[in-house]
Amino acid sequence: MSYRKNHSPVTITVTGAGGQIGYATLFRVAAGEMLGPDTPVRLRLLEIPQGVKAAEGAAMELDDCAFDLLESVDVFDDPHQAFEGANIGMLIGSRPRTAGMERGDLLEANGAIFSTQGQAINAHAADDIKVVVVGNPANTNALICASHAPDIPAERFTALTRLDHHRALAQLALATGARVSDIEGLAIWGNHSATQYPDVFNATIAGRPAIEVLGENGKNASWIESTFIPKVAQRGAEIIDVRGGSSVASAAHGAISHIKSWVSGTNGQTTSMAVVSDGSYGVEKGLICSFPVVCENGHYEIKHSYDISEFSRKFIERSVNELKSERDAVASLGLLGNAR
Numbered sequence: 001m002s003y004r005k006n007h008s009p010v011t012i013t014v015t016g017a018g019g020q021i022g023y024a025t026l027f028r029v030a031a032g033e034m035l036g037p038d039t040p041v042r043l044r045l046l047e048i049p050q051g052v053k054a055a056e057g058a059a060m061e062l063d064d065c066a067f068d069l070l071e072s073v074d075v076f077d078d079p080h081q082a083f084e085g086a087n088i089g090m091l092i093g094s095r096p097r098t099a100g101m102e103r104g105d106l107l108e109a110n111g112a113i114f115s116t117q118g119q120a121i122n123a124h125a126a127d128d129i130k131v132v133v134v135g136n137p138a139n140t141n142a143l144i145c146a147s148h149a150p151d152i153p154a155e156r157f158t159a160l161t162r163l164d165h166h167r168a169l170a171q172l173a174l175a176t177g178a179r180v181s182d183i184e185g186l187a188i189w190g191n192h193s194a195t196q197y198p199d200v201f202n203a204t205i206a207g208r209p210a211i212e213v214l215g216e217n218g219k220n221a222s223w224i225e226s227t228f229i230p231k232v233a234q235r236g237a238e239i240i241d242v243r244g245g246s247s248v249a250s251a252a253h254g255a256i257s258h259i260k261s262w263v264s265g266t267n268g269q270t271t272s273m274a275v276v277s278d279g280s281y282g283v284e285k286g287l288i289c290s291f292p293v294v295c296e297n298g299h300y301e302i303k304h305s306y307d308i309s310e311f312s313r314k315f316i317e318r319s320v321n322e323l324k325s326e327r328d329a330v331a332s333l334g335l336l337g338n339a340r
């Protein structure tokens with residue numbers, strides 16, 4: 001459903017609320033930037049015990065802002081309480097990789113978090129719950145979460161690739177001198193990882209094929225392959241390298257934009273969301289994969305009109321194969337609940 005004309009409060013559960021992205025998200029949500037100026041919000045903040053103080057501090061500052069849209073803010077360390085009545089779940093908190101941790105250890109640690117949260121959402125969230133998973137590995141965490149919430153349609157569990165979409169828009173605008181608002185049809189395919197595929201071949205700039213405009217700016221296919229794709233796909237690592245920590249404000253902006261689009265629509269414009277595959281474009285059904293989507297009336301739809309060249313197919317397959325291997329790894333660890 002769309003909340004735009006609905007003045008009743010919307011309950012939003014934010015996990016990892018004491019962390020950096022949580023801090024960069026909460027105040028904007030309470031100010032109405034996500035659901036609009038007519039929609040009051042109730043915030044339910046979830047942290048692990050060690051993070052509760054930080055979340056309580058954020059809650060105190062939220063009070064001190066005296067936001068007129070903020071009806072309540074509560075802090076929990078129990079997911080079953082935190083997801084009570086949630087209409088929206090922003091699942092930001094996750095277990096970061098620390099020294100000595102293997103990939104399997106990371107998947108396992110996060111698997112435990114996201115299975116518990118999936119169960120809590122299944123048991124306590126509102127019927128119209130919409131979930132975006134931000135915590136990495138975001139796509140597979142969303143898959144685990146959905147698999148533990150058998151009473152909720154799998155379509156309601158999504159993962160964040162909007163940040164990647166924004167990064168791609170910005171790089172294309174920089175390369176062509178275009179305005180971001182003149183670009184349409186750009187899409188991120190696959191996993192929120194270095195294998196993701198930012199696709200310019202279906203994009204237009206001020207109504208003209210982006211490829212043509214790139215060509216006029218001296219940017220050919222080899223620029224796309226050797227500069228544009230790695231720049232976007234490895235931007236997260238570049239930010240970590242330059243900033244000394246992973247992206248925060250841009251990730252919060254991506255998460256807010258993701259929910260805003262899903263709830264209020266994209267006015268026919270394309271965006272990217274990692275959503276459950278319906279088998280479109282040969283992506284195995286059930287994987288949480290980034291696709292081009294449009295949103296309307298509180299729903300998203302995968303766009304089915306994209307031309308996929310051999311070049312694009314190769315990149316999409318590589319990322320989808322990575323999603324399959326993550327899915328197989330968590331399945332073999334017994335972390336997937338009900339098969340759908």
Ligand SMILES: NC(=O)c1ccc[n+]([C@@H]2O[C@H](COP(=O)([O-])OP(=O)(O)OC[C@H]3O[C@@H](n4cnc5c(N)ncnc54)[C@H](O)[C@@H]3O)[C@@H](O)[C@H]2O)c1
Nearest residue numbers: 016018019020021047048051093094134135136160163251
């Ligand atoms: N998808 C994306 O585009 C994207 C972009 C940037 C970062 N990220 C990911 O977002 C996540 C959060 O990043 P951050 O910078 O806010 O990290 P952070 O370490 O500052 O904050 C994470 C918070 O989550 C909390 N947490 C851990 N386990 C939890 C659980 N089970 N329940 C509730 N809270 C829990 C921690 O206590 C911490 O306060 C990371 O996994 C990061 O890799 C994703």
Ligand SMILES: O=C(O)C[C@H](O)C(=O)O
Nearest residue numbers: 136235236237239246247
């Ligand atoms: O946290 C990370 O590893 C990077 C993050 O997912 C990003 O894309 O900025």
